Amino acid sequence: MKIGIVCYPTFGGSGVVATELGKGLAKLxxxxxxxxxxxxxxxxxxxxxxxxxxxxxxxxxxxxxxPYESALASKMVDVVKHEKLELLHVHxxxxxxxxxxxxxxxxxxxxxxxxxxxxxxxTDITLVGKDPSLAPVVTFSINQSNxxxxxxxxxxxxxxxxxxxxxxxxxxxxxxxxxxxxNTRKDHYKxxxxxxxEKLLVHTSNxxxxxxxxxxxxxxxxxxxxxxxxxxLVGDGPERTSIERMCRKLGACEDIRxxxxxxxxxxxxxxxxxxxxxxxxxxxxxxxxxAMACEVPVISSNAGGLPELNLHGKxxxxxxxxxxxxxANNTLKMLQDDQLPVFKANALQRARDFSLSNILPQYESYYxxxxxxxxxxxxx
Numbered sequence: 093m094k095i096g097i098v099c100y101p102t103f104g105g106s107g108v109v110a111t112e113l114g115k116g117l118a119k120l121x122x123x124x125x126x127x128x129x130x131x132x133x134x135x136x137x138x139x140x141x142x143x144x145x146x147x148x149x150x151x152x153x154x155x156x157x158x159p160y161e162s163a164l165a166s167k168m169v170d171v172v173k174h175e176k177l178e179l180l181h182v183h184x185x186x187x188x189x190x191x192x193x194x195x196x197x198x199x200x201x202x203x204x205x206x207x208x209x210x211x212x213x214x215t216d217i218t219l220v221g222k223d224p225s226l227a228p229v230v231t232f233s234i235n236q237s238n239x240x241x242x243x244x245x246x247x248x249x250x251x252x253x254x255x256x257x258x259x260x261x262x263x264x265x266x267x268x269x270x271x272x273x274x275n276t277r278k279d280h281y282k283x284x285x286x287x288x289x290e291k292l293l294v295h296t297s298n299x300x301x302x303x304x305x306x307x308x309x310x311x312x313x314x315x316x317x318x319x320x321x322x323x324x325l326v327g328d329g330p331e332r333t334s335i336e337r338m339c340r341k342l343g344a345c346e347d348i349r350x351x352x353x354x355x356x357x358x359x360x361x362x363x364x365x366x367x368x369x370x371x372x373x374x375x376x377x378x379x380x381x382x383a384m385a386c387e388v389p390v391i392s393s394n395a396g397g398l399p400e401l402n403l404h405g406k407x408x409x410x411x412x413x414x415x416x417x418x419x420a421n422n423t424l425k426m427l428q429d430d431q432l433p434v435f436k437a438n439a440l441q442r443a444r445d446f447s448l449s450n451i452l453p454q455y456e457s458y459y460x461x462x463x464x465x466x467x468x469x470x471x472x
Contacts, residue, residue: 093459094123096171098164098192099183101132105378106213109243109266110183111135116269116452118142125175127167129160133355145171161187161194168195172206179459181209182237185217186226189233196236207466209239209459212261214375214396217251231255239462243376244397262458265400266376267451268443273385275362275440282363285349290320291427294364294388296357296379297371299329304393307370307416309338309348311391314420316347319427323348326360361386365432366423369398372413377401385443389435391423401446407439 095117099110111132114124118141125143126132135144147167149158164187171177172195180195182188189210196208210233217230234240234251240261242248248261286292293312297303305325312323325335325348332350339345354360361367367383369392374380376397380390384401390408392398393415404410409422426435444450 093117093179093463094125094175094177095459096125096127096168096175096177096180097183098127098168098180098188099132101126101128101130101135105266105376106183106211107132108134109213109378110181110211112267112269112448113181113452113455115139115142116448117455120452120456123175125171125177127164127171129164143175161191164188165191165194165198168192169198172199173202173204177206179207179209179463181211181459183211184213185210185230185233189237190229193233193236205466205470207238207462208236209241209462210234210237211264212240212242212247212251212375214243214247214373217247217254217375227255231257235259238466239458241458244400246397246400247375250396264454264458265446265451266378266381267446267448268381268385269448270385270444273358273361273382273443275387275436276359278359278362285324285363286322288320290322291365292322292324292363293366293368293423294324294326294361294383295368296326296354296361296382297329297369299327299331299335301331302372303331304370304372304413305331305335306338307414307419308368309335309342309344310416311368311370311419311423312348313342313344314416315423315427316344318424321347321427324351324360324364325349326351326354326357328353357382358386361388364388366391366408366426368419368423369393370411370413370419371395371398374398381443381446384439387436387440389426389432389439391419391426393419401442403438403442406435407442408435 097114100107111134118124118139123141127145129147149163182192192208241264243266295308367388367390374396390402393413394410411418
């Protein structure tokens with residue numbers, strides 16, 4: 093197949109998933125064309141089937157903001173026509189699905205028919221999509237898509253509850269590349285951080301309020317009162333400054349290290365004994381899956397899709413959002429020397445369920461089904 097993939101080219105989960113999906117499909121022999129405003133973070137060109145098409149965004153005095161959606165639709169039209177694409181797969185409803193609908197109509201007027209698959213990732217539904225100024229466009233563009241997927245059952249149900257969706261939504265979970273994310277046994281690096289043999293906890297995110305960074309620090313503080321432990325905070329975002337102030341106020345700076353953005357997070361995760369994710373919302377929990385693939389058990393909230401990934405009492409523990417005491421107590425249980433190896437092994441076993449080799453065929457099969465249905469409807 094010749095497939096166009098539209099995504100955000102950033103560190104965010106949707107962009108990472110879209111990029112890794114495209115790379116996996118290219119290895120299977122499909123021709124993959126990425127269409128976005130800059131080269132995706134994890135995209136490389138060591139495969140002859142991978143292509144990148146940059147959206148050119150011009151700024152005009154007439155517009156207060158550059159018209160990205162229109163420029164994106166025009167680029168999709170151009171790539172579909174000249175590369176003879178067979179399917180467009182857009183990740184994130186706004187503006188990608190709406191731009192794809194526009195491109196689809198333009199192409200139809202030129203005698204070119206192409207199906208569109210939209211994958212919903214989370215905040216495009218739970219945050220952006222609920223905005224009254226955008227909700228009608230989100231609903232329209234989802235319903236105009238020929239295929240719709242969601243990254244968890246939780247996200248599917250939330251989408252159906254928030255919007256009047258007329259088409260079936262297929263749940264295809266996020267996935268992990270187990271060749272990249274694995275326990276590489278870098279004990280000598282861990283000793284540089286935990287010089288006295290302390291346990292090590294890790295949190296990675298974009299440091300937004302929804303990630304509840306304050307809860308991360310409070311959980312860590314309670315655990316530290318009971319056992320020797322260190323913490324790595326990986327990432328950056330709007331909450332970083334306030335969390336740094338909080339650490340100073342609590343006198344925890346010597347045991348909490350702010351690492352900043354790390355592209356190769358798979359180099360850090362194997363050092364950890366536990367991963368904290370007390371988020372208020374998680375459509376799936378890709379960061380938790382990456383940790384589990386590195387044999388790191390997870391302490392998380394039971395929000396969104398996390399219960400579908402993190403098995404309570406087996407791969408880690410689940411607690412209500414905001415239950416600091418519960419998460420701290422569960423962390424202490426998990427970190428016990430006789431328990432931790434079991435949790436680590438279970439985390440890896442669960443991560444294997446979401447391996448790229450398991451999920452990729454589901455996308456392939458879905459593409460073929462959507463293409464077949466699309467042309468049947470055109471004929472009928």
